[in-house]
Amino acid sequence: MENSPLQVLTVATAPYPDQRPSSSGLRKKVSVFQFKRSYLHNFIQSIFSSIDLRDRQGSTMVVGGDGRFFNRAAIEVIVQMAAANGVGRLIIGHHGIMSTPAVPCVIRKYKAIGGIILTASHNPGGPDGDFGIKFNTANGASEAVTSKIFQISRTLEKFAICPGLRVDLETLGKQAFDLENKFKPLTVEIVDSVESYANLLRNIFDFAALKDLLSGENPIRVRIDAMHGVLGPYVKRILCKELGCPAISAINCVPMEDFGGQHPDPNLTDAAELVDSMRDGSFDFGAAFDGDGDRNMILGKHGFFVTPSDSLAVIADNIFCIPYFQHSGVRGFARSMPTSTALDRVAKATKIEIYETPAGWKFFGNLMDAGLVSLCGEESFGTGGDHIREKDGLWAVLAWLSIISTRRRSVEDIVKDHWLKYGRNYFTRYDYQNVDLDAVCDMMEDLEIMIADKTFVKQRFAVKDKIFQVEKADNFEYTDPVDSSISRNQGLRIIFSDGSRIIYRLSGTGNDGATVRIYLDSYEKDLLFEDTQVMLSPLATIALKISQLHLRTGRIGPSIIT
Numbered sequence: 312m313e314n315s316p317l318q319v320l321t322v323a324t325a326p327y328p329d330q331r332p333s334s335s336g337l338r339k340k341v342s343v344f345q346f347k348r349s350y351l352h353n354f355i356q357s358i359f360s361s362i363d364l365r366d367r368q369g370s371t372m373v374v375g376g377d378g379r380f381f382n383r384a385a386i387e388v389i390v391q392m393a394a395a396n397g398v399g400r401l402i403i404g405h406h407g408i409m410s411t412p413a414v415p416c417v418i419r420k421y422k423a424i425g426g427i428i429l430t431a432s433h434n435p436g437g438p439d440g441d442f443g444i445k446f447n448t449a450n451g452a453s454e455a456v457t458s459k460i461f462q463i464s465r466t467l468e469k470f471a472i473c474p475g476l477r478v479d480l481e482t483l484g485k486q487a488f489d490l491e492n493k494f495k496p497l498t499v500e501i502v503d504s505v506e507s508y509a510n511l512l513r514n515i516f517d518f519a520a521l522k523d524l525l526s527g528e529n530p531i532r533v534r535i536d537a538m539h540g541v542l543g544p545y546v547k548r549i550l551c552k553e554l555g556c557p558a559i560s561a562i563n564c565v566p567m568e569d570f571g572g573q574h575p576d577p578n579l580t581d582a583a584e585l586v587d588s589m590r591d592g593s594f595d596f597g598a599a600f601d602g603d604g605d606r607n608m609i610l611g612k613h614g615f616f617v618t619p620s621d622s623l624a625v626i627a628d629n630i631f632c633i634p635y636f637q638h639s640g641v642r643g644f645a646r647s648m649p650t651s652t653a654l655d656r657v658a659k660a661t662k663i664e665i666y667e668t669p670a671g672w673k674f675f676g677n678l679m680d681a682g683l684v685s686l687c688g689e690e691s692f693g694t695g696g697d698h699i700r701e702k703d704g705l706w707a708v709l710a711w712l713s714i715i716s717t718r719r720r721s722v723e724d725i726v727k728d729h730w731l732k733y734g735r736n737y738f739t740r741y742d743y744q745n746v747d748l749d750a751v752c753d754m755m756e757d758l759e760i761m762i763a764d765k766t767f768v769k770q771r772f773a774v775k776d777k778i779f780q781v782e783k784a785d786n787f788e789y790t791d792p793v794d795s796s797i798s799r800n801q802g803l804r805i806i807f808s809d810g811s812r813i814i815y816r817l818s819g820t821g822n823d824g825a826t827v828r829i830y831l832d833s834y835e836k837d838l839l840f841e842d843t844q845v846m847l848s849p850l851a852t853i854a855l856k857i858s859q860l861h862l863r864t865g866r867i868g869p870s871i872i873t
Contacts, residue, residue, distance in 0.1 A: 341437075361460045371398075372400075372402070410604035415701055453673070536598070538563050539563045576606075595612050644684065653738075670689060670801070679697040680700075736832055745870070746864045755817060755827075
């Protein structure tokens with residue numbers, strides 16, 4: 312206990328109009344949080360004020376981040392403000408680090424009322440990079456909670472803080488602080504979040520079978536790239552130490568404030584080091600994760616790329632290779648609207664209900680809370696089960712390893728077997744990053760007017776020897792089957808009579824200009840082993856012609872193709 316009680320101050324402030332969090336939290340450039348007067352303090356106070364004082368007083372909260380620049384400074388402010396706002400106990404990850412999938416696990420373990428996660432996910436880090444803050448309950452990010460936080464932020468006039476409080480993030484164990492206020496002392500507990508999360512995984516997967524696969528008599532060789540993000544310690548502890556992968560299996564496993572200068576996004580462009588290391592056939596299985604550990608990319612021998620849409624479908628078709636689902640059963644599947652329809656074919660064959668939602672994990676959380684869905688995923692490299700209310704990169708990797716362990720087939724063979732069984736959805740996404748916002752907003756408005764015209768349906772587009780006829784076109788709208796809430800304007804869809812789709816969306820997760828995305832999805836029953844970009848070239852030609860995207864933005868091609 313401190314020798315003398317620490318002073319609690321109430322500080323006058325003025326509201327900011329731009330603190331509307333999405334389900335991904337509030338994301339801005341680091342400099343906004345770091346240098347804009349009380350910007351960080353205002354948002355943190357809005358989080359605490361969104362919790363009724365009777366629930367907040369003496370409560371337990373979890374705090375952790377992906378280790379990016381400003382993580383430690385933000386944690387210090389959060390601790391000082393938590394103490395002044397009556398929180399009784401804080402559970403903080405060792406060194407201030409905790410993966411996004413581990414946070415809900417720790418929330419449940421300690422029966423906390425929620426957790427503050429410091430991450431900008433796959434966005435760049437460092438002093439010139441991005442920073443983000445989100446508040447989760449045990450059931451993930453709630454629309455009602457984020458709306459309440461935003462409403463409070465718009466009228467905030469003061470915040471409470473205990474500026475003299477200093478916490479030691481390096482030493483595991485409890486620290487206690489006595490305060491000059493009516494609340495009880497604050498206890499801060501620095502915990503090993505890796506162990507709590509590992510316990511969760513042990514109850515989902517057969518670790519003995521996985522250990523045999525990875526370090527038995529005839530082990531497969533794996534290469535796992537943490538991209539200098541939060542999952543480095545998790546990979547080393549769980550995959551290497553517990554499951555026996557050799558040290559060479561784990562690369563870029565030291566968390567860095569700037570992610571080693573990399574863009575911590577697990578795709579073929581940004582995870583080039585992993586892709587290159589897989590090409591010569593030295594490794595049978597490869598995976599990469601993003602900054603906060605909720606996204607994953609799966610590769611097979613010689614760099615065989617598994618699209619996230621195919622990965623989701625393959626896991627669904629082999630779901631009983633995972634012991635958790637053998638015991639709990641499978642209630643339903645869900646995918647985001649832009650994700651390919653490969654999962655739909657598995658759902659139809661297995662007679663399991665499937666839901667198509669807007670992009671954003673919160674929609675899956677609602678379905679899981681209602682007991683409707685057991686597995687879900689999105690084309691943006693996110694996959695997860697109903698064990699938590701977040702997408703979970705390491706869970707996806709262990710799901711794949713469980714399938715390989717059971718099937719005793721290579722990644723490529725498993726995927727090709729899947730195509731032979733169901734046919735193949737050729738799928739790609741074009742990202743145009745940092746484009747002029749006004750230009751792409753005008754483009755989206757003109758597109759919507761065009762596809763809303765009744766004459767657009769039945770229109771035919773010919774490219775080379777292929778003809779595509781429009782069967783349906785709309786701005787995707789979703790009615791939540793749980794709470795009947797309606798989400799409009801979720802992406803422009805053009806669906807052709809053969810099931811091919813073109814989708815246009817503006818992304819909301821970046822901070823430098825706008826990002827517009829074009830998704831191309833085409834189903835083939837017989838042509839299974841062709842080049843993706845060649846197969847989708849006719850659709851791409853139509854998508855660019857209809858939108859005039861290159862003409863409107865001055866671009867000659869996408870920033871990233873996945």
